[in-house]
Amino acid sequence: MREPDTKSWRGVQTELLRRINEREWTPGSLVPNEIELAQEFGCARTTVNRAMRELADAGLLDRRRKAGTRVALHPISRIVLDIPIIRLEVEQRNAEWRQNLLEKTSCVPPASITSRLGLDSKTTMLHVRSLHYADNHPFLHEDRWMNIDALPGVETVDFAAISANEWLIQNAPYTTGDIAFTAMNANKDIAEILEAVEGVAIFVVDRITWNKGEPITCVRLSYAPGYRMNTKI
Amino acid sequence: MREPDTKSWRGVQTELLRRINEREWTPGSLVPNEIELAQEFGCARTTVNRAMRELADAGLLDRRRKAGTRVALHPISRIVLDIPIIRLEVEQRNAEWRQNLLEKTSCVPPASITSRLGLDSKTTMLHVRSLHYADNHPFLHEDRWMNIDALPGVETVDFAAISANEWLIQNAPYTTGDIAFTAMNANKDIAEILEAVEGVAIFVVDRITWNKGEPITCVRLSYAPGYRMNTKI
DNA sequence: TAGTGGTCTAGACCACCCT
DNA sequence: GGGTGGTCTAGACCACTAC
Numbered sequence: 001m002r003e004p005d006t007k008s009w010r011g012v013q014t015e016l017l018r019r020i021n022e023r024e025w026t027p028g029s030l031v032p033n034e035i036e037l038a039q040e041f042g043c044a045r046t047t048v049n050r051a052m053r054e055l056a057d058a059g060l061l062d063r064r065r066k067a068g069t070r071v072a073l074h075p076i077s078r079i080v081l082d083i084p085i086i087r088l089e090v091e092q093r094n095a096e097w098r099q100n101l102l103e104k105t106s107c108v109p110p111a112s113i114t115s116r117l118g119l120d121s122k123t124t125m126l127h128v129r130s131l132h133y134a135d136n137h138p139f140l141h142e143d144r145w146m147n148i149d150a151l152p153g154v155e156t157v158d159f160a161a162i163s164a165n166e167w168l169i170q171n172a173p174y175t176t177g178d179i180a181f182t183a184m185n186a187n188k189d190i191a192e193i194l195e196a197v198e199g200v201a202i203f204v205v206d207r208i209t210w211n212k213g214e215p216i217t218c219v220r221l222s223y224a225p226g227y228r229m230n231t232k233i
Numbered sequence: 234m235r236e237p238d239t240k241s242w243r244g245v246q247t248e249l250l251r252r253i254n255e256r257e258w259t260p261g262s263l264v265p266n267e268i269e270l271a272q273e274f275g276c277a278r279t280t281v282n283r284a285m286r287e288l289a290d291a292g293l294l295d296r297r298r299k300a301g302t303r304v305a306l307h308p309i310s311r312i313v314l315d316i317p318i319i320r321l322e323v324e325q326r327n328a329e330w331r332q333n334l335l336e337k338t339s340c341v342p343p344a345s346i347t348s349r350l351g352l353d354s355k356t357t358m359l360h361v362r363s364l365h366y367a368d369n370h371p372f373l374h375e376d377r378w379m380n381i382d383a384l385p386g387v388e389t390v391d392f393a394a395i396s397a398n399e400w401l402i403q404n405a406p407y408t409t410g411d412i413a414f415t416a417m418n419a420n421k422d423i424a425e426i427l428e429a430v431e432g433v434a435i436f437v438v439d440r441i442t443w444n445k446g447e448p449i450t451c452v453r454l455s456y457a458p459g460y461r462m463n464t465k466i
Numbered sequence: 467t468a469g470t471g472g473t474c475t476a477g478a479c480c481a482c483c484c485t
Numbered sequence: 486g487g488g489t490g491g492t493c494t495a496g497a498c499c500a501c502t503a504c
Contacts, residue, residue: 009492021406033470044494049471059315065471065501074321075402079314079412082292085307169308173254177466179312182459183416183434201416201434209466211254226415233410233442242473266489277475282490298482298490 007043013051015041020060025071031061033068081231086132086140086165086221095134101160102193103129109145116208117215119147126154128164131193137224138194144219150211165219174209174216181205181229190222200225240276246284248274253293258304264294266301314464319365319373319398319454328367334393335426336362342378349441350448352380359387361397364426370457371427377452383444398452407442407449414438414462423455433458 019025031037034052038045052069055061059076063069090097105127114121126146132139144164146154150172157167184204191198205221252258264270267285271278285302288294292309296302323330338360347354359379365372377397379387383405390400417437424431438454 007493021408027403035470044496045471046473046495047493049473050492053472063471064503066469066503067501068470074318076318077316077402077410079316081312081314083310083312085309088307169310170260174466175254177310179464179466181414181436181462183436183456185418185432185434199418199432201418203414203416207466223416228413228415230411230413233407233412233440240474268489277477278490279476279492280474282492283473286491296490297484299484299488300482301489 007041007047009047009050012037012041012043012048013054016051016055017060020055020071027071027075028073029071031069031071077233079231079233081229085169086142086163090132090134090139093134095139096136097139098133098136099160099163100131100133101128102131103127104159106148106155113145113218117145117147117218119215124148126151128159130159130163132163138196139224140227141190141193141222142219143222144217146217147215150214150216168217172209172211172216174211177207177209179205179207184222186222186225194222194224196225203227203229240274240280242280242283245270245274245276245281246287249284249288250293253288253304260304260308261306262304264302264304310466312464312466314462318402319375319396323365323367323372326367328372329369330372331366331369332393332396333364333366334361335364336360337392339381339388346378346451350378350380350451352448357381359384361392363392363396365396371429372457373460374423374426374455375452376455377450379450380448383447383449401450405442405444405449407444410440410442412438412440417455419455419458427455427457429458436460436462 025031032040034045034048037048041048052061052063056063056069059078060072061069062072084092087097106124107127108122109125109127111121113125114123119125126148128142128144128146130142130144132142142163142165146164146168148154159167182204184202186194186196186198186200186202188198190202191200194202202225203223205223206219207221208218209216258264265273267278267281270281274281285294285296289296289302292311293305294302295305317325320330339357340360341355342358342360344354346358347356359381361375361377361379363375363377365375375396375398379397379401381387392400415437417435419427419429419431419433419435421431423435424433427435435458436456438456439452440454441451442449
């Protein structure tokens with residue numbers, strides 16, 4: 001348990017964190033400016049700046065030019081979720097991954113899909129559904145629509161050999177996306193696919209991605225009952 | 234749509250991102266070192282360093298001393314979730330927030346709680362249950378256990394006036410925490426509290442926090458049916 | 467307009483770790 | 486051993502905005 005050197009940016013950050021946590025600086029109060037803190041810690045202003053900038057990024061400090069730096073009134077906790085490739089997520093659980101391609105068709109999606117993507121309601125898209133297994137137990141159902149125009153060559157990919165999830169991550173960059181987590185009761189189809197009981201609570205992830213404004217893909221992941229998404233704060 | 238100046242760290246970062254996205258630099262390949270890039274962009278090495286450091290933090294680059302910088306093989310998408318105070322979450326939806334304190338008792342929690350917190354199984358804790366409303370509709374049920382020893386004065390707080398959620402954020406710093414998201418079928422009690430049908434799928438958040446190794450609180454948030462947790466990538 | 471944070475520079479030294 | 490990234494410094498100029 002070595003205390004970081006006070007003159008390093010980590011050391012300064014640790015000390016600032018301590019003052020915030022122990023209410024030496026109360027929420028909403030003005031804290032000394034960078035120059036004063038640099039003098040106090042005997043380091044360069046740049047060093048203080050880096051320490052404070054990261055705390056501001058984390059939502060603990062509120063910084064404005066001229067107005068100075070204040071301790072945030074409502075420290076929101078910011079959680080970082082790493083969403084890996086499904087195959088890796090299964091393998092990290094020390095389980096054997098495999099998938100079963102259930103469907104691969106080119107057709108016109110329901111209006112709910114095209115409208116969310118901002119596409120013409122008559123656009124033909126590639127529909128791929130696949131069941132991912134962990135040690136031969138159903139792990140999740142991937143129900144995906146892909147924009148053929150934005151993904152050259154996608155129609156000839158063998159999605160039985162590589163999952164759509166993995167192919168896209170390796171071949172289709174995106175700039176923005178929406179993601180939503182929710183809980184749903186399994187309907188008859190999903191229950192049957194996941195070898196579960198109809199009506200059981202299912203953890204669902206909906207994701208849409210765009211590349212520079214061009215729609216790429218829209219996917220719903222339905223996890224097998226009992227799935228928990230864990231992370232550390 | 235102004236292009237950021239190439240000499241600024243944002244400009245450099247944008248250009249590096251473009252090279253990664255457009256596969257000019259393929260996954261796993263070695264990219265030029267900081268000095269070479271600084272010369273190419275006509276800026277200081279510090280500027281390149283900042284641009285690359287943030288991309289490495291985001292998981293897009295893999296950097297090691299001496300070995301150099303490589304494009305990450307498995308670009309994991311990293312999602313940042315902001316978890317606000319419940320009252321603010323409700324108010325951000327333009328709804329009126331209020332809560333109804335259902336229970337406040339000091340008692341010995343079930344073993345499942347103490348064991349997860351690492352406490353003696355006979356420790357007395359403060360149990361607070363509260364129903365949060367949005368515009369007079371049940372929004373979520375907060376079921377919380379608090380470590381009395383770690384929270385001086387907690388027994389005299391009026392949790393009908395301020396929610397436990399909000400009081401803790403303002404009064405109890407924490408250093409680490411576990412958080413888990415899952416889906417559960419509403420049992421009879423939860424269904425009744427949330428004015429929902431028994432068995433409906435409920436989005437559940439379990440959170441445990443510690444302060445320097447000392448357990449602080451353990452909470453389960455059960456959201457009303459239909460709740461979606463959204464964020465941008 | 468003046469105070470504050472945001473950023474850039476050129477240089478330096480160091481820690482790490484591949485070869 | 487030596488190349489690379491990690492960090493610190495002192496100074497400078499700029500952008501924003503409260504006053």
